[in-house]
Amino acid sequence: MDDFQSSFSSRNMEEGHELSPLALNQGLFGIVAAGALKVFRYVKDDQFAILDILVEGDFFHYGFPDAPGVRMFVYPDQIQAMTTSCLLYMDSTKLQELLRRDADLSSTYLDSMTGKLNQLHERFIHLGSYAADHKLAYLLEFLHSKGPGKADYPDLIPFNITRKDLASLAGLTLETASRILASFERSGLIRSGRGWVEILDYPGLSKLCRTEEL
Amino acid sequence: MDDFQSSFSSRNMEEGHELSPLALNQGLFGIVAAGALKVFRYVKDDQFAILDILVEGDFFHYGFPDAPGVRMFVYPDQIQAMTTSCLLYMDSTKLQELLRRDADLSSTYLDSMTGKLNQLHERFIHLGSYAADHKLAYLLEFLHSKGPGKADYPDLIPFNITRKDLASLAGLTLETASRILASFERSGLIRSGRGWVEILDYPGLSKLCRTEEL
DNA sequence: CGGGCTATTGAGGATTATCAACTGGTGTGG
DNA sequence: CCACACCAGTTGATAATCCTCAATAGCCCG
Numbered sequence: 097m098d099d100f101q102s103s104f105s106s107r108n109m110e111e112g113h114e115l116s117p118l119a120l121n122q123g124l125f126g127i128v129a130a131g132a133l134k135v136f137r138y139v140k141d142d143q144f145a146i147l148d149i150l151v152e153g154d155f156f157h158y159g160f161p162d163a164p165g166v167r168m169f170v171y172p173d174q175i176q177a178m179t180t181s182c183l184l185y186m187d188s189t190k191l192q193e194l195l196r197r198d199a200d201l202s203s204t205y206l207d208s209m210t211g212k213l214n215q216l217h218e219r220f221i222h223l224g225s226y227a228a229d230h231k232l233a234y235l236l237e238f239l240h241s242k243g244p245g246k247a248d249y250p251d252l253i254p255f256n257i258t259r260k261d262l263a264s265l266a267g268l269t270l271e272t273a274s275r276i277l278a279s280f281e282r283s284g285l286i287r288s289g290r291g292w293v294e295i296l297d298y299p300g301l302s303k304l305c306r307t308e309e310l
Numbered sequence: 311m312d313d314f315q316s317s318f319s320s321r322n323m324e325e326g327h328e329l330s331p332l333a334l335n336q337g338l339f340g341i342v343a344a345g346a347l348k349v350f351r352y353v354k355d356d357q358f359a360i361l362d363i364l365v366e367g368d369f370f371h372y373g374f375p376d377a378p379g380v381r382m383f384v385y386p387d388q389i390q391a392m393t394t395s396c397l398l399y400m401d402s403t404k405l406q407e408l409l410r411r412d413a414d415l416s417s418t419y420l421d422s423m424t425g426k427l428n429q430l431h432e433r434f435i436h437l438g439s440y441a442a443d444h445k446l447a448y449l450l451e452f453l454h455s456k457g458p459g460k461a462d463y464p465d466l467i468p469f470n471i472t473r474k475d476l477a478s479l480a481g482l483t484l485e486t487a488s489r490i491l492a493s494f495e496r497s498g499l500i501r502s503g504r505g506w507v508e509i510l511d512y513p514g515l516s517k518l519c520r521t522e523e524l
Numbered sequence: 525c526g527g528g529c530t531a532t533t534g535a536g537g538a539t540t541a542t543c544a545a546c547t548g549g550t551g552t553g554g
Numbered sequence: 555c556c557a558c559a560c561c562a563g564t565t566g567a568t569a570a571t572c573c574t575c576a577a578t579a580g581c582c583c584g
Binding site: 472484488489504 | 530531532533
């Protein structure tokens with residue numbers, strides 16, 4: 097595992113640093129060391145689609161398809177005392193070498209990929225063809241499950257997340273997201289403010305995004 | 311590569327054979343040898359969500375989360391002369407061993423995973439928050455790009471795909487999908503019938519699912 | 525021939541997007 | 555320190571999209 101650590105090239109990105117210019121050959125593999133990263137793509141003018149949110153310990157793969165343009169963006173985690181996100185990365189040839197040598201890493205990697213794909217499939221189900229309140233309820237659970245949580249606020253989604261971010265992840269508009277979060281708040285399911293959401297009634301939220309009844 | 315082939319357990323599934331009973335420990339890795347597979351999950355009664363369609367040569371990973379129930383299903387490819395799909399699979403410990411020994415496989419595997427994840431991200435963008443006609447146009451291109459195509463009908467989506475399947479993949483209802491395909495047909499973009507779609511005007515279809523204008 | 529499946533079409537209604545105006549918090553710079 | 559711009563969020567009216575429900579037609583199969 098020491099081998100694993102030392103084989104990554106690591107750097108503290110300055111705020112707003114774009115990952116694209118770093119383009120490595122073939123594909124990119126990485127692990128997030130601290131904070132949170134928004135993975136997004138511009139789709140029009142200032143509009144963007146958020147693909148995923150990576151948090152501490154997340155593995156990820158990223159390729160560089162023919163289409164140019166900014167694809168990934170690092171932003172400061174503003175909740176955790178303004179610490180800057182840190183990204184460890186390596187190119188895929190290096191990873192390949194490591195996987196061959198390190199059985200532990202290899203095993204962890206396979207589990208991680210399996211989990212990632214299952215997670216994406218779940219997201220397709222819940223964000224695919226349900227009503228807006230179902231989507232948001234699922235999304236809040238999803239995001240909450242990603243973080244380690246802060247000790248004093250265990251049910252606070254542990255990174256900065258705006259209405260616009262939530263809307264983008266769920267495939268809704270900012271206004272709809274706002275209205276639905278307001279109704280969640282009236283029902284006592286959550287508390288929220290500028291850039292943060294805290295879950296108060298986990299079971300109640302879960303009930304809103306069940307896929308099958310018993 | 312001979313090592314690679316012989317290490318897979320292969321079998322010709324009978325029609326409608328379910329994969330779940332095969333449950334191996336941890337995760338499942340596989341490659342589709344012939345035909346097409348629908349990967350879906352039941353969400354309610356007889357309703358299902360199609361997660362992906364695997365075609366010949368596709369790699370896939372599949373895990374078995376705590377929740378029980380059918381998750382993957384093998385069905386006969388009804389276009390290609392009623393041949394039955396063939397699935398090669400192995401459990402993750404075996405895969406791990408192979409990846410360590412076989413550099414070619416390891417490289418192919420990493421590229422495949424990178425491609426898969428990128429593909430899923432693209433799907434999130436296009437199926438996330440656009441209009442129904444955009445979604446379907448993208449989906450048709452996506453499905454068409456998956457298959458090798460039949461020699462005499464190169465622009466026919468090379469496997470059985472119903473309106474209900476398309477609707478499920480795009481997160482629409484069967485009726486909406488039908489109406490939009492009818493409008494595509496009136497515009498001369500496609501031809502279609504029971505269980506098949508042929509693309510006539512590829513550029514025209516592409517124009518409907520562009521994410522950014524120049 | 526009848527039953528089941530795939531697909532089509534229509535009418536009506538519910539949900540959500542769009543457009544717009546407005547509030548209050550945050551950071552900046554004079 | 556205050557004025558200012560900007561950003562995140564709220565709320566309302568209206569319109570468009572898509573879903574739901576329903577009826578029907580054609581195809582495939584036993």
